[in-house]
Amino acid sequence: MFQRLKGQFFTLFATFFLTFTLSSSAFALAIGETEINQLLARNNNYQSNYGIPGIASVDYKLHDFSAKIGQTAENA
Known part of the structure; x- marks a missing residue:
């Protein structure tokens, strides 16, 4: 019984x-057009x-230089 609980806990x-590692690293990559x-x-x-x-x-x-995020050539 304890082996089963130990496996479930692991x-x-x-x-x-x-999940925590992947979600926290995704927030670190959030950067906007202004930055x-x-x-x-x-x-x-x-x-050169x-x-x-x-x-x-x-x-x-x-x-x-400038960046416009989320725009295509037709919309620029």
Whole structure:
């Protein structure tokens, strides 16, 4: 009888632990459009160069990044 209760307790504990772990990690990943745009505003100047020496090269600078979450190209 105790073996059966011990097995049920272990199953219940493992289920609770797994559910709690997965649900708490899902809340940690919640991030919105505002937070992403704030991060992009802090790091929005990116410049670099690319090329083959003596043949061709290009210098480029990327700026004014923004994110629009949940919008498709037709709605933008």
